[in-house]
Amino acid sequence: MLEIDSLRKRYGDVVALDGLSFSVEPGRMYGFVGRNGAGKTTTMRIVLGVLAPDSGEVRWRGSRVDRDTVRRFGYMPEERGLYPKMRVLDQVGYLAELHGASRRDARAAAARWLEELGVSARAGDRVEELSLGNQQRVQLAAALVHDPEVLVLDEPFSGLDPVGVDVLAEALKGQAAAGKPVVFSSHQLDLVERMCDAVGIVRDGRMVAAGTIEDLRGDGRPRRYRVEATGGWAADLAGVTVIERRGDVVVAELAHGVDEQLLLDAARAAGPVREFTPVKPSLTDLFREVVAE
Amino acid sequence: MTANGRLPAWTGIRLVARRELVERLRQRSFMVSTLVTLLILVGVAVLPAVIGGDGTHRVGFGPGESRLAEAVTGAAGQQREDVRARSVPSEAAARAEVSGGDLDAAVVNGRVIVRSELDPVLGALLQGAHARTAAEQRVESLGVAPDKAREALSPPPLQVTALDPPDPGADARKGVAFFAVILLYGQIIGYGMWVAMGVVEEKSSRVVELLLATMRARVLLAGKVLGIGLLGLIQLVLVIAVGLVAVRLTGSVDLPLGVLGGSAFTLVGWFLLGYLLYACLFATGAARVSRQEELQSVTGPMMMLVMVSFFGALWAMNAPDNMIARVLGIIPPFSAMIQPVRQVAGYADPWEAPVALALAAAAVAGLMVLAGRIYEGGVLRMGGTVSFKEALGGRESRSVRP
Numbered sequence: 001m002l003e004i005d006s007l008r009k010r011y012g013d014v015v016a017l018d019g020l021s022f023s024v025e026p027g028r029m030y031g032f033v034g035r036n037g038a039g040k041t042t043t044m045r046i047v048l049g050v051l052a053p054d055s056g057e058v059r060w061r062g063s064r065v066d067r068d069t070v071r072r073f074g075y076m077p078e079e080r081g082l083y084p085k086m087r088v089l090d091q092v093g094y095l096a097e098l099h100g101a102s103r104r105d106a107r108a109a110a111a112r113w114l115e116e117l118g119v120s121a122r123a124g125d126r127v128e129e130l131s132l133g134n135q136q137r138v139q140l141a142a143a144l145v146h147d148p149e150v151l152v153l154d155e156p157f158s159g160l161d162p163v164g165v166d167v168l169a170e171a172l173k174g175q176a177a178a179g180k181p182v183v184f185s186s187h188q189l190d191l192v193e194r195m196c197d198a199v200g201i202v203r204d205g206r207m208v209a210a211g212t213i214e215d216l217r218g219d220g221r222p223r224r225y226r227v228e229a230t231g232g233w234a235a236d237l238a239g240v241t242v243i244e245r246r247g248d249v250v251v252a253e254l255a256h257g258v259d260e261q262l263l264l265d266a267a268r269a270a271g272p273v274r275e276f277t278p279v280k281p282s283l284t285d286l287f288r289e290v291v292a293e
Numbered sequence: 294m295t296a297n298g299r300l301p302a303w304t305g306i307r308l309v310a311r312r313e314l315v316e317r318l319r320q321r322s323f324m325v326s327t328l329v330t331l332l333i334l335v336g337v338a339v340l341p342a343v344i345g346g347d348g349t350h351r352v353g354f355g356p357g358e359s360r361l362a363e364a365v366t367g368a369a370g371q372q373r374e375d376v377r378a379r380s381v382p383s384e385a386a387a388r389a390e391v392s393g394g395d396l397d398a399a400v401v402n403g404r405v406i407v408r409s410e411l412d413p414v415l416g417a418l419l420q421g422a423h424a425r426t427a428a429e430q431r432v433e434s435l436g437v438a439p440d441k442a443r444e445a446l447s448p449p450p451l452q453v454t455a456l457d458p459p460d461p462g463a464d465a466r467k468g469v470a471f472f473a474v475i476l477l478y479g480q481i482i483g484y485g486m487w488v489a490m491g492v493v494e495e496k497s498s499r500v501v502e503l504l505l506a507t508m509r510a511r512v513l514l515a516g517k518v519l520g521i522g523l524l525g526l527i528q529l530v531l532v533i534a535v536g537l538v539a540v541r542l543t544g545s546v547d548l549p550l551g552v553l554g555g556s557a558f559t560l561v562g563w564f565l566l567g568y569l570l571y572a573c574l575f576a577t578g579a580a581r582v583s584r585q586e587e588l589q590s591v592t593g594p595m596m597m598l599v600m601v602s603f604f605g606a607l608w609a610m611n612a613p614d615n616m617i618a619r620v621l622g623i624i625p626p627f628s629a630m631i632q633p634v635r636q637v638a639g640y641a642d643p644w645e646a647p648v649a650l651a652l653a654a655a656a657v658a659g660l661m662v663l664a665g666r667i668y669e670g671g672v673l674r675m676g677g678t679v680s681f682k683e684a685l686g687g688r689e690s691r692s693v694r695p
């Protein structure tokens with residue numbers, strides 16, 4: 001398990017992290033979301049040892065992460081970075097060597113990942129000669145080339161076209177399926193919702209909501225139903241509040257303990273019911289809720 | 294895969310240094326700069342031989358001038374001048390050879406034929422020999438035996454006692470010192486700037502964040518300085534080797550091989566120290582900015598130091614006993630260029646080299662530590678120029694192991 005425990009970090013007067021904690025199980029995909037400046041990049045840099053926290057620690061498999069452990073992590077920084085003038089294969093191989101691979105293994109692994117990500121045809125080109133999308137693939141190869149135990153990616157989907165998004169999503173799923181914890185940050189909440197087993201929403205350097213998306217949705221909040229029936233019926237029902245009404249469609253919220261069958265009965269009594277569905281908030285809704293105030 | 298996560302600092306330094314070396318060897322700019330340096334060097338070494346300023350006098354003697362010829366070569370031998378005498382059949386032939394450049398001068402029918410003017414040294418030799426042979430002939434014509442006449446007319450020459458005799462190779466050594474300064478200046482500026490640009494390249498391309506996830510900032514700095522320094526060393530040794538060969542082949546520098554080798558050794562040693570000094574300075578400056586355009590503003594002070602050292606060294610070439618030159622020759626970073634000049638030119642007292650070396654080595658050690666700290670503090674901060682205080686205050690890399 002990758003554990004991020006009570007991280008604190010200030011930059012002068014700015015508190016970037018204020019006791020932030022979360023953990024990721026092996027084989028799980030963790031979505032890390034929050035507004036700009038919430039502290040995501042700072043957290044990831046601390047996990048990778050690029051930055052030292054003021055206090056708190058990061059543990060992997062129960063022991064504190066140090067320079068040697070972190071070399072077995074894979075990282076994609078928010079600010080993408082490769083040597084512009086270095087050739088693609090040389091570059092990815094070099095990074096694998098820095099992660100501890102022998103020269104031969106490093107080159108073989110680099111060639112394999114370039115193949116896998118569909119950029120092997122450009123292996124001999126300089127990075128600056130590649131399209132942005134291909135540079136992004138090389139960046140991913142750089143994060144994966146040493147077969148890391150943990151993957152940490154800072155906004156890996158930003159700037160990708162839909163095909164690139166698919167390639168990356170597949171690669172990440174493959175890594176999670178291989179039993180690695182995968183953490184990534186993103187502003188594309190629908191993508192996070194689709195891909196992730198768990199999410200953490202960070203605000204002002206603190207975790208304001210964390211858990212599986214199901215948990216977050218269910219988490220003690222009143223249930224809502226969307227009902228399409230002939231109108232005017234729900235208003236006088238005890239424990240039911242109409243949230244939204246558009247023509248024949250009503251979104252109703254049930255107070256705690258109110259049986260949803262009563263709502264259905266009432267609707268039926270009023271006329272034929274064409275739709276009766278529980279409404280679950282999307283991640284975007286949840287995000288707005290916890291981040292808004 | 295074999296990635297076991299353990300990467301000793303030395304392995305990191307080696308990997309970084311190898312990348313710097315290999316990537317830069319591939320760049321055209323390295324090849325071009327090496328070739329240009331070599332061409333200039335060879336040109337300067339070969340030029341004097343081509344122009345013919347090598348001190349040999351080729352003199353033709355017409356019919357009936359054999360006695361003069363003998364006297365001239367004899368006198369030349371005494372004065373260590375190189376005169377090659379041969380006979381010419383006629384005045385017409387002599388004129389042709391002189392104007393064609395095969396002869397520097399010809400003596401026919403009692404006159405000297407030259408193209409434009411008579412070399413003063415050769416002139417003195419010819420006139421002296423002429424005066425003596427003429428006098429000998431007159432004395433003989435009075436009935437004195439030839440060997441008696443010669444003896445009477447050849448008093449032993451005046452002996453000179455020099456109180457402070459000049460070093461016969463002084464000018465040559467000064468010439469070598471001049472090249473040493475030029476080479477040092479070029480190498481230190483060139484490779485120091487490469488370090489600076491390399492640091493900024495990693496910052497501006499943001500690849501530094503990826504690198505720092507695998508190694509400490511000071512490991513990265515050490516590898517970079519080492520790799521680029523190695524490249525500078527390779528180039529310098531190559532240039533020196535070619536220069537030595539050219540000098541030997543053309544004989545344009547009249548110094549024993551031992552002296553030349555010693556100069557080369559001094560040059561290489563001081564390049565290493567000077568490069569390390571300035572590379573650390575350049576790297577700390579560069580770590581404070583994020584874009585190549587901003588580089589000039591932070592490397593300005595270091596450039597000034599290099600320039601002051603350079604002009605100081607040129608001045609010190611003509612100031613062997615000057616106190617300021619002696620002091621600057623010891624104090625880093627000026628010593629990096631001024632001390633080798635004093636060594637190569639032969640001005641330095643025996644104690645100067647060890648003192649200068651010790652001070653420079655101490656300065657390098659101190660600067661490396663300081664540069665490592667400033668680099669760690671500055672290298673991850675993007676945008677704007679990081680002040681030295683900020684950089685020293687906020688080291689960001691993980692510094693402790695549990």
Ligand SMILES: Nc1ncnc2c1ncn2[C@@H]1O[C@H](COP(=O)(O)OP(=O)(O)O)[C@@H](O)[C@H]1O
Pocket residue numbers: 011014015016034035036037038039040041042043674
């Ligand atoms: N190097 C830095 N110096 C000063 N403040 C910083 C630095 N890096 C980040 N911050 C501040 O820390 C806070 C968190 O930033 P960051 O971790 O980059 O957020 P996110 O990645 O979620 O957008 C922000 O207020 C940001 O301005």
Ligand SMILES: [Mg+2]
Pocket residue numbers: 037040041042078
């Ligand atoms: Mg960020």
